[in-house]
Amino acid sequence: MSNKNKWLDYLLNIDRKVVYVIIFLSVALPFFLNPVVDIQPTKWVSAVYDEMEEAARTNKPIIIGFDYDPSTLAELDPMAKALLRHAFSRNIKVLGLNFIPNGTSLAATTMDDVAKEFGKEYGKDYVFFPYLPQYDLVLINFGDNFRKSYTQEFRGQPLENIPMLSNLQNYDDFHMVIDLSGTKLPTAYIMYGVTRYHFKFVTGCTAVSATEYFPYLQSGQMIGLITGMKGAAEYEGLVKANLNLPTGDGMRGMASQTWGHLVIIIFIVIGNILYYVRRRMSMEIK
Amino acid sequence: MSHDPWVWVAAFFTIAIFSYLWKENPLYRFAEHVLVGISVGYLVCINWFNVLLPKLVEPIMNNGEYILIIPGILAALMLFRFSQKIGWISFWPLAFLIGFSGYAIPTVIETNMLTQIQATVNIPLTGGWFEIASGLLIIVGTLACLVYFYFSYPHKGVVGKTAQFGSMLLMISFGASFGFTVMARISLLIGRVLFLLRDWLGVVS
């Protein structure tokens, strides 16, 4: 009995470094095994895909808000790249916005890298607007004319010199707005944009903040939602299946995601079993 | 293995931060302090090139829009925050910015209250019994959760039972949130491990 107690105590108070090693291996090993992963898209991710196809049919540009920084890079950058690849492969012009100062260079680099894959030209096929503070005021003014807030694009050229922007003025000239963010910015887009100007709005968010956007989906204020790395993998899967474009880091990470989740579930189950066995033994002793 | 020196620098800082898992050490502290310094320098440059230069300096110097000197002065007044005697001057530009929350009042009411209430009331209670029950769950559930948050009346009797039902729905929602949080955290680790294994060491494709 005392041996059993010792083992229970040891397992319940196991050194956290052992736990760290297990979780690290559960994430790292699948990269070497490279298993095939099949992901079924959810209805909200499919809605985003369909809306992007509609943008290609109507030949209208889209806005993508790259409102993330390095702390949420792993979840949102694969999403951004999948959306950009889809847009550029269908010759949809993209206007990039940014309201997170720590992510400005990240967004500019992502747009340039993906545009290079498709031979897209800056100023003609895509353009990136610089960071501005007071995002609420910028979003409100964008509905009237974005030139009220922006006088030049990120590289310093005046907006009059950008061919892509010559016939564009406000949200009405774009097919939809997508915001990729781990902050409360998608809510701001709805409050200061959708409520007043009624455009089609999609969010790509980190998994942490996903649950709070479902009321907006149900009310129709948002028409699609891509959640975390799995959402990115779903979108990459749709783009690969329909347009034969290569998948990215979203799909690449799903095997590790699987093992990581299973390890966490096993930890929760084992932790609870050990806790209840220990408690039962203590009650028996009493 | 990568030949790009910046990838090696990135790998060094990644491993330095990961070393914190073993214990707090000088390598981690080095990386942490470099990050703080570089982040602040980064913010200064982004603000200068994206905000102050195109919206304040160039309009004044090139276009003669001298009225913009006023917001420039107001922005500078914020620096008085560090003075004990005349720090109250910094509240003037702050008060100007806070005033714009006046626009948020009707916006929040329309977006997060009226439209949400409308969507709740307009739920179509059609289809099979399960669809109808699910729709009713949203209507009754929203009310129950609101009752749970109402603390001006004791949670006893019918009110207590309603609040209890609301708390059950909140637990389900927070559980969903926790499940998503696990995915989010694992995703962040996957990003770094993929960088180390693929971009730095080149041992995976």
Added chain:
Amino acid sequence: MFFKKTVPFIFTLSVGIFSFFYYFMPHAFMQELWDKASQWAIIIGGGAMFVGVISMVRAYYKRATNKSDPNRYFAMLTIICFIAMTVIGLISGIKPGSLFNDIFVGIMIPCEATMFSLLAFYIASAAFRSFRLKSFSAGLLLFSAIILMLAQIPTGENISPAIPWLKGWILDYPNVAAQRAILIGIAIGSVATALKIILGIDKSIYAGVGGK
């Protein structure tokens, strides 16, 4: 007292009332005034960042010059890195391909991303040590969490198609009810707070200056 409390209150009240009425009155006159005011607000917002910068530099300078602080050399390193990054940025520019951007990609991205990736280890440790099924509410929370975690991975779909279906149902129905109530509650609270600040009932925001 007039300049300390009354002048800021007049600013907040006038801009607040103007912004409130702008929502309902898209008049040309209101629009012109709004355009000017929002342009000024963006400039002031851009300048506000320097308050944080100076605060940081003051704090680290104090640590760097304090001979008894064990981290004084690290504090000096922070200030040197700040000056170096600012000078490099101002000289080389911020566009992709510049040295400024290389430092961002080589140092800032890995440091920030890795700091947040440490959370995966902490959540694993917490899952083992802390998540205990002690009550019915905790059971509901854990059940919902495990369904979500399984549904997010292909294993969940392989175990049973009911798992992803259940996940979708949980998110579209009970979750919507709970989150909607939270949204409405927060909306009521934020409207009340905004009204209190604009009408000058709550003046606590105009406090705490000096900084040491």
